[in-house]
Structure formats: structure tokens, C-alpha cells
Amino acid sequence: MTQPNLSVDIAGITLRNPVMTASGTFGYGSEFAPYLDLEKIGAIITKGLSLKPKAGNPTPRIVETPGGMLNAIGLQNVGIDTFIGEKVPYLRKISTPVIVNLYGNSLEEYGELAGRLDGIAEVAGIEVNISCPNVKQGGIVFGTDPKAAFEVVDLVRRNTGKPMIVKLSPNVTDVVVMAKSCVDAGADALSLINTLTGMAIDLKSRRPILANITGGLSGPAIKPVALRMVWQVARAVTVPVIGIGGIMTAVDALEFILAGATAVQIGTANFLDPSAAETIAAGIETYLVENGIADIRELIGALKTDR
Amino acid sequence: MTQPNLSVDIAGITLRNPVMTASGTFGYGSEFAPYLDLEKIGAIITKGLSLKPKAGNPTPRIVETPGGMLNAIGLQNVGIDTFIGEKVPYLRKISTPVIVNLYGNSLEEYGELAGRLDGIAEVAGIEVNISCPNVKQGGIVFGTDPKAAFEVVDLVRRNTGKPMIVKLSPNVTDVVVMAKSCVDAGADALSLINTLTGMAIDLKSRRPILANITGGLSGPAIKPVALRMVWQVARAVTVPVIGIGGIMTAVDALEFILAGATAVQIGTANFLDPSAAETIAAGIETYLVENGIADIRELIGALKTDR
Amino acid sequence: MQFKSMVLSNVEVSPSYFRMRMTAPPTIGVSCPGQFVMVKVNPAIDPLLRRPFGVFDLGTFETEFTDCGRQTYLEILYKVVGKGTAMLSTLHQGDHLDILGPLGKGFTLGDPAGEKLLVGGGVGLAPLYYLAKELVKESRVHLFAGGRNKEDILCITEFDRLGVETYVATDDGTLGAQGLVTEVLEQHLSRAGANATIYACGPTPMLKAVAFLADKYGIACQVSLEGYMACGVGACLGCVVQGKDHSEATPDYRCVCKDGPVFDQTDLLWS
Amino acid sequence: MQFKSMVLSNVEVSPSYFRMRMTAPPTIGVSCPGQFVMVKVNPAIDPLLRRPFGVFDLGTFETEFTDCGRQTYLEILYKVVGKGTAMLSTLHQGDHLDILGPLGKGFTLGDPAGEKLLVGGGVGLAPLYYLAKELVKESRVHLFAGGRNKEDILCITEFDRLGVETYVATDDGTLGAQGLVTEVLEQHLSRAGANATIYACGPTPMLKAVAFLADKYGIACQVSLEGYMACGVGACLGCVVQGKDHSEATPDYRCVCKDGPVFDQTDLLWS
Ligand SMILES: Cc1cc2nc3c(=O)[nH]c(=O)nc-3n(C[C@H](O)[C@H](O)[C@H](O)COP(=O)(O)OP(=O)(O)OC[C@H]3O[C@@H](n4cnc5c(N)ncnc54)[C@H](O)[C@@H]3O)c2cc1C
Ligand SMILES: Cc1cc2nc3c(=O)[nH]c(=O)nc-3n(C[C@H](O)[C@H](O)[C@H](O)COP(=O)(O)OP(=O)(O)OC[C@H]3O[C@@H](n4cnc5c(N)ncnc54)[C@H](O)[C@@H]3O)c2cc1C
Ligand SMILES: Cc1cc2nc3c(=O)[nH]c(=O)nc-3n(C[C@H](O)[C@H](O)[C@H](O)COP(=O)(O)O)c2cc1C
Ligand SMILES: Cc1cc2nc3c(=O)[nH]c(=O)nc-3n(C[C@H](O)[C@H](O)[C@H](O)COP(=O)(O)O)c2cc1C
Ligand code: FES
């Protein structure tokens, strides 16, 4: 059999295979270069970027939980200026598309940031993280209110010509409502899920383990929730969906693809195995070969739900 | 040191210790009698009861997931008539309070069922499961809409003089809003969390593993989410809160109590160790003794969140 | 009952099939062959749930390590199919397991005068060995063992040694007759007495075919089913199968774990 | 690098302290003492994250099992404190582990002429052994080992054998001087040369006290820190500590995993 096609298109970005790395779990890519071949993965999504450098939360920032982990990094990042000065030159050296995950603490910050990134050729696209509190509006999270989400996405849309992925929060009653709102506002693709809000307590000290009290749950534990949401959203929208949440193996990734994901992102798995993204991409290829599937696109949304 | 006090009061029901068994995971109690002493646990919550017998979903109904399991039993149960005829006589033999978990597929069913249970002396209290679709209203789940939840709880309140616990769904944007709505409608106590909606896929057959496609996620995987929600709700309401979700050990139970739970429920753990509830109750006692704590109530909500 | 057990041996009897012997308390009461145990493979949460396995054998042996000079053991015969069984297969003598059981309702031995026809597909053989051990005491016992190839045909010499007459069929003919085990069974059924009983365990399609034959020849038939289980004690309602009177309006679900795993085939709805 | 390793030995050297030797590829490049490895205790998801351990020793031994007749090994010295280390302690020779490392920036050996003062609290001793091995080649090395009681004082004879002068202090006086190791250190500092260097690893309060003494006596001091880690390679930002110029407005967070674990004490904000 000839080589199967693994390439997919997300919002106009061509990926050599559907395996991307999730924001905040892969640094700016260079950290992982000693462990895998960055040219063998579909895309790199960089750590959440903001306009100004952000200190992030005090420590402890991470804690292991059953089958998962909580993080409350607090979106620490270098800010757009340092990003342009120090990170972009490295990204120029790799041919794999680099997608910049961004966030703001106000509507205006989102808009301005998107505008500044629009001019940078090395940025193949942007992923808008809307799981952030709107500091100006009493801290309500953009991504949990369809109207607030619409406003953010709409503003970003007007400030960028780049392919725009919107990353959805799972901490909502109806993820489909949120998804539709973002698509209506101009999202070219949706990625989900971000982390579930959780908490861990230390009995001895009688304190929350995380300095921030609550944090975001990721890892295998959340996979069933992520799979369900991806399935719900993929059936409800026409833009491509990117599946994220607890993907550890090629089998996990293929399950998300069956559920309707055009691509997947690998997050926590990078910590357990820094070559995970490459291994998973290779595993998908092997699966296609062994099952005589000529094109990965045959599997997207191919889940059979009749009985 | 003298024996510590483990007894707590939930909505007027006195529990000898704060460890209850969660609905749907402990049958009607008798199934577990060979493995533990039912007189050593705080309360038994029976399988979700409906007015008419309910067939439940086709199989497969359960599947293991990373650190958890999905179930889509479909609330199979014998219905109120058989419950009264066949189950109540057994319950009469044990002194541990028995709380009946109930649900309806319409507002009216909830009301009628509550009314019928009101007259049964063996029933110490009721736990209203609002994580059910309102069949008459296009299937929207009562427990995900504050108004629908208010209506259900309000109606049940008017049909019962028994202590009433309302069991909250975690599949919502803001669990505090739901909690307040239920308290406003007359809930004497709140229990949380019910299962998170999830999904599992079999790559080989390209089908969902559960016949029902989606199911409810329980077990250690969900503990961080449950702990966070219990903490949020306990700070926001004045009625007692019962913590549920992935509790496997006495340490887990104590963490929920620190977060604000007056009692806890043991669910999935019963499957791994049928004596789990008794073991956990004993473990809590040991902890109190070893730490010189005279009364479990000293720990309720004792989490320190200042830094 | 629930007990801590120690692995005594864990041997690969055929590629990916293992036979594990472990300690059991002397008070372990297996009320009848066909019951099963739920094994917690390790104390961690991965895998989370217990795994069900039929009782392959039960007995005692002499030892100097107990006061009474004897030790009770339990054996299971299992196939590595996924995570839990893969982990089981790596255990060594001296490793510990947590066991729940014996559970469920097993086989009814019935009238000793009748011929006993055991039908096992692949690892479905597991509960039939302990059954055969009981049956041979008073009855004439035949075993029909089927599989895809010779590697799926397990422990035949052990059955031989009990005095059981064995018949083998494999899909590829690498052992015994080529074809389905039900074909070999049918040849035998056509001349079996009316008081014969079939005892079958194996994949569902095989059980269906066996039940069909039992009906056709009017011969009593008990089948041992599998079902995805969480609790093993009839509480979670995860493992149910439809009883003969089942309908949506008047549900008749039976728990494989508590009402079974062994059922009279006429009590089930074979859809 | 990331490699599969086989356990060669795993010995309890003191109650709840273990020393594990495992295979490593010959190309494993430890650039300097003080680096660490991230160990995946088992391939399951419980525990999920890798666990960080300092490199206690590294070397080769003769063996007939490799072509070149030698095998590289790596040693860690660890204390059982939770789930991951408890599981590690049950591993036997022949068991497999997945290792990431060596990672991070270790100790700077500096001017050989200066006296080298190693300060270890409890299992904080771990990275100091490999450091001492390197330092003794050219320098005079002292070790100050502290703990709650004599069982926390590890591998002192190994340091002795290297020619290191060892001083011990325990809280309860069951070994060495009674009191804090920093008290013993201070006695020595008062007569140490200005070109001496302190190398410290242990609990944070001890490191703080050591850094305070280093300032007081104007002596260079490198400290090895701990931090909760997920990635180990500087990507997750979980393990950070505040650098000397840190403020909310101009954040100066350093990754323990990548910028450390060893820092010059003057580069850190000791709040
Ligand atoms: C009453 C009963 C008796 C059994 N006796 C035996 C026996 O003697 N020997 C033997 O080899 N097997 C037996 N099985 C099947 C055995 O339980 C499964 O092969 C085993 O649980 C697979 O676990 P795994 O982790 O390797 O597979 P995975 O596929 O990783 O398991 C995932 C989940 O599915 C469940 N599962 C997978 N396959 C089955 C199955 N066929 N039946 C029920 N649950 C399943 C597992 O228990 C687990 O919860 C029996 C099953 C039942 C219900
Ligand atoms: C750079 C570095 C080097 C270390 N070197 C050694 C060594 O040589 N010998 C040794 O015994 N210990 C060392 N530690 C500490 C060791 O990593 C922890 O004791 C170990 O991770 C505890 O795992 P556990 O599963 O037993 O404990 P648990 O408490 O169950 O672990 C839960 C989580 O907390 C983390 N954690 C717990 N304690 C610590 C800690 N002190 N530091 C960092 N993370 C922690 C674990 O990694 C895990 O993610 C080192 C830590 C770091 C950061
Ligand atoms: C340490 C850490 C940091 C993260 N930082 C970000 C971030 O900056 N922006 C973002 O959109 N998501 C962030 N995430 C969420 C991940 O991108 C991903 O959505 C989530 O972890 C679920 O996937 P997983 O289960 O594969 O890890 C972070 C996750 C982790 C664990
Ligand atoms: C098999 C199964 C059946 C359940 N049935 C019910 C039910 O009938 N009514 C209900 O309110 N909750 C039901 N639940 C939810 C549990 O009571 C509990 O809220 C949930 O499992 C989380 O707790 P755990 O993680 O300890 O299992 C069921 C859970 C399981 C696993
Ligand atoms: S396994 Fe729970 S009812 Fe059968």
C-alpha cells in the first residue's frame, strides 16, 4: 500500500499530520527539541501569550491528582515584546506551523494582541484562549458566557487576518451553545477542551495544595469529558474541531478523530514522555497502514452511533 | 482521650458518622451486608427510585476509563410499588437511616413520588436527583437550569415533610447558582456531585462503548472537580453540604469535610472494596483520635485559605 | 467473602493463556462450580475496577507453612486481552492480590444418571474444569472444546486425566476436527439421551448456537455468560442481560453477577 | 536524554531510605554533579507524573553482558515519602524504568584551591556524593550532614572512603553533635578561607539558614532546590522559584528544573 495521507487542513493551515502540541505544555517548542523531531509533528501551539509580561501565580502551581494533574501556573509568560524579540527567531528555523495561543484580561487586550501578532509572518495562526477572567467585568470568565465569548472572538476577528482557532472551556452547562457563539463571531476552527476547574487539599496542613486554591485539571482523567464535548460540538458546527484532553496514545487520538476532531492536541502527555507527540503521530500512521486506510480524513467523525 | 464524636446532623437526620453510601452504588444495602456491618455507617442512600418500574438502558452500561468509570444504567429500578412491597421490609431491620434517592421524568412525577414516600416511616429522608431530563420539556435536564431546579424542589417540598436533600449536577457553568436556587426552593441539605457527562469509544468497532453513547463519569478521576464544587457551594449556602466524588479513603473524606462537607457519600469505591464505607468511617475515627480532635464538627469547613 | 491472596504460581499454558494458582482461606465456600471471583489486580487506580474470572480449580495441598499442615488454593485460567490481564500475567509467586468471591450462581449438577456434555469455547473452558471434577464423581462427562486454532485449546490433558471424553474442533483444523465446536456437538446430540445436560461457556455466538441446538434436540442446557461488571454483587446493575419475559414496559433484566453467571438457557431472551 | 533502564539493585540503606542502582546508556552525559533525573515509576497512570531524583552516583562496572565488557550505571538515593517512592521501593533487579535526564544545571566546581564545604540535610545528601567524588580529585572537601536522628544520616562511610572529612549533627543527638547542622557549619565557617565554597542541599529552612551564614561570612554558596515538577525541561512553569529581582510588576521567576536545581544563593529571593 502507498503511504497514507495524514495531512489535514485547519482554518487554512496545512498540517503534515493531525498531531499538535497543546498550549502551556510544550513551552515554545525548543524545550522539547532534544527529545523529538519538531518536523514530525503537525503544529506547535505556544504558551499562552499576553500583551504585558505576566508573573503568574505563587507556588505550588501544580499537583498530581488521580489520573491527572491540576495546574495554576497563572498564565506566566514573557509578554508580546519579548516573544517577538526572543522566541520568534527560533520559530523561524522550523517548518512546522507555529500557532500562538493568546489571552487578555480585558476585551481590549485581546484585540490589541491579535492586531500585533497579525503582522508577524512566523505566526501561522492564533488560538484564542477564552478561559480567562475578564478583570474589568468582575472576573467573570469570557469562555463561560456566550455573549462575552462572542464579543472577544468578534473583536479578535476584526483585528486579524490570520487563521483563528478559538479554544473552549469545558466548565459550562452547554458547550454547544458556546461553540456556536464563537463560530458566529468568526472562529475558523474550535479547539477543546481546556482544563476543568478543580482543587486539591493537603490534610496535614489543612490548606489547599495550590497557592491559587483552585487549578485546571488535565490528563487522562478528563478524557471521557473531552471526548463527549468534542463529539457534541463536531456534530453541531461546520468548522473543524481540534480535540484535546488526556490524549496519551495514538489510540486515544484516533478516538477523538472518530468523534469528529480534524486534529488533536497533546498536553499533559508531553510531561510523561517528551516525545509523545511524535510517537502518537507515528502511531496514527501505523494504524492507517495496518488497516488499509488511505486518508486520515476517512476517519474524521466516522463514529457509528446507530445500533 | 475519650472517644471522639463522629455524629453529625443532616437536615434533622442524625448520622452516627458522616459516611453515607451513594445512590446507585450500594443497591438497597442488603447486597453489601455480607461485606460490612451496615450498623457502622452513617446512612444508606438507595438506588434512584421512580414512580413506575424503569427498564434502564441497553448494555453495555459501564466502562472503565482512566482512574474512573462511565455508567449509563439508565436509572433502572423496581418502581415505588415493588420498593414498598419488597425493599422496605428489609430496611426495617437496620437502625442506620435509609434515605431514598428519587427522580422523575416530569415535574408531576417528582411531586407524586415525594408524596407517596412521605407516608413511609422507614424512610428517614429523601435525596432528590435533579440530574434527569424533563421528558415533557424537550429533555432539558432539570439540574442544569436554576428555574427548572427551583420548580422541582419547590414542588417536592410541598409534597413532603421528610428531610429533603437535593443532589446537584456538576455539568453546569455555575454550581453556586444552582445550589442557591435549590436552597431557596426549600432544600434542607445539598449533596454534590453527581456524575460528569462523558463518553468512551471503541476504536476497533468505531462505536461508542456505551449503548447509550454517553454516560456519567465517577471515581477518583473526578475528585478534584467535586472538591472544588463542594468548597464553592459550602461557602455560599447555610444548609449542610454532603460531599461526593471519587472518595476512596478516609483521607479523601476528610479533605471533603475540610472543604465544607458535613458528611460524605461513597460511590464507586464500593465496587473496588465492598467494605469501603465502613473502612472509611473507621479511618476517620482513627484520624480524630490520633490528632486529638474531640469532634468531627471541628473539621467541617476548617480549610485555611489565607496565605 | 473478600480476602487477601498470595500468588503461588502463574504459568503460561499456551501463548497468552495463563493459569494462576493463589492462596485462599480454608473457609472459602464455593457453593457450586461455575462461580467466579473478582480480582483487584493492584491497589492503584489503574486499572480501577476488579476483573471477573471463573473458578478453574479449588483444592488444598500439603505445606509446612500453616498450622494445620494444609493450604487451600484457588486457580484461575485466563487469557491476556487487555490492561488488567496483561498486568496479572506479570505477577510472580509471592505477589499479593485482593479477591472478592466466590460470587454468583453456578452450574446445577442435576441427575447423575444423565450424560453431561460440556462445551467450552476458548478460555470459556475455565469454569468447566472445576465442574468436570465434580461431575465425574457420579456421571459420564464429555467435553467439546473449540477455538480458532490449537493454541486456543487449553488443558485438554487435565480433562483427560479426570476421565472426561474430549472432542476438539478448531476453525483452522490445527487440532481436532476442522470447523465449529457446535458441529461436533450436534453429531453427539443426535444420539444423546433425553436426560443429558449441556453446560456451555464461551463467546456469545457460540452460546447462541448451543442454545439453539438444545432447543432443537430438547436437551437441558445451562450457559455461563459474561458481562461488563463493576460491583459483582448485584448493586450497580451494570452487567444485566435480558430475561425471557423482557420488554421495555415490563423489564426483566437479570444480573450476570448475582442471578448468574450461569443461567438455564430457556430463561434468557436470545435476540 | 530519555532511556529505558533496568534496575540492578535496590537496597534499604537506612529505615525508609533506599539506594537504587540502574543501567544507563554509555552516552549518558552528566555535565556536572547536581543534575537530576525524572523517573517514570511505572507505565500506568498511577502515579501519573515523573518523580525527580538527584544523581547520587554514576559509573561503570565490568560485565560479560555487553559487547564492550562494561556497563554504565546510575544511582539514586531516595526516601520513601509518598506513593511514587513507595512503589519505587518495591522494585527488584530486572524491573524496568523510564528515565529522563540528566537534567538541569548542577554545581559549579570552581577554584580547586578553595575549601569545599558540603552541607546535606537528610536525603539532601543525595547529589552531594557525586559532587564529592569530583571535588576530592583536586580539593579539600568537608561534609556537614544533618538530620532528625541517626537514621537520617546516610552513607557517611562512603564519604569517608572518598577522603571527605565528615561532621554530623542530629536533632536528638543520636549521632554526632546534638543540634542543627548549621551550628556545626558556622563553627567551621568562622575559620574558613574566603575562597571556600558552600554546596548545600536539604530542606528549605536549612538552605535559608545556610544562605544567611554564607552572607554573614562572605562565602560563596550554591544551593540545590526542590520544586513540584511536571515536565522537568522548563516548559510547564510549574517548578519556579523567585529570582533576586522578582516583583509582581517585573517577574523574575526561575525554573528549578532548567535554570537550577542548583543556584548561586545570591541569585535567589529568600523571603
Ligand atoms: C463471570 C465472568 C467470568 C469470566 N471468567 C473468565 C475466565 O475464567 N478467564 C478469562 O480469561 N476471562 C474470563 N472472563 C472475562 C474477563 O473478565 C475479561 O477478559 C477481563 O476482565 C479483561 O480484562 P482486561 O483488563 O484484560 O481487558 P480490558 O479490555 O482492558 O478491560 C476493560 C474493561 O472491560 C471489561 N471486560 C473486558 N472484556 C470482558 C469480558 N469478556 N467480560 C467481562 N468484562 C470484560 C474488564 O473487566 C474491564 O472492566 C470472565 C468474565 C465474566 C463476566
Ligand atoms: C531536583 C530534585 C531532586 C530531588 N532529588 C531527590 C533525591 O535525590 N532523593 C529523594 O529522596 N528525593 C529527591 N527529591 C524529592 C523527590 O522528588 C520527592 O520526594 C518525590 O517526588 C516524592 O514522590 P512520592 O510519589 O513518593 O510523594 P507524593 O507526595 O505522593 O508525591 C506527590 C507529588 O508531589 C511531588 N513531590 C512530593 N514531594 C516533593 C519534593 N520534596 N520535591 C519535589 N516534588 C515533590 C511528587 O513528585 C509528585 O508529583 C528531589 C526533588 C527535586 C525537585
Ligand atoms: C501546565 C499547563 C499549562 C497550560 N497552559 C495553558 C495556556 O497557557 N493556554 C491554554 O489555552 N491552555 C493551557 N493549558 C491547557 C492545555 O493546553 C490543555 O487544554 C489541557 O491541558 C488538556 O489537555 P491534556 O489533558 O492533554 O493536558 C495548560 C495545561 C497545563 C497542564
Ligand atoms: C453505577 C452507578 C449508578 C448510579 N446511580 C445513581 C442514581 O440512581 N441516582 C443518583 O442520584 N446518582 C447515581 N449515581 C451517582 C453516584 O451516586 C455518585 O454521585 C457518583 O458516582 C460520584 O461519586 P463516586 O465518584 O464516589 O462514585 C450512580 C453512580 C454509579 C457509578
Ligand atoms: S456487576 Fe454490579 S450488578 Fe452485576
Ligand code: FES
Ligand atoms: S518542571 Fe516544568 S518548568 Fe520546571
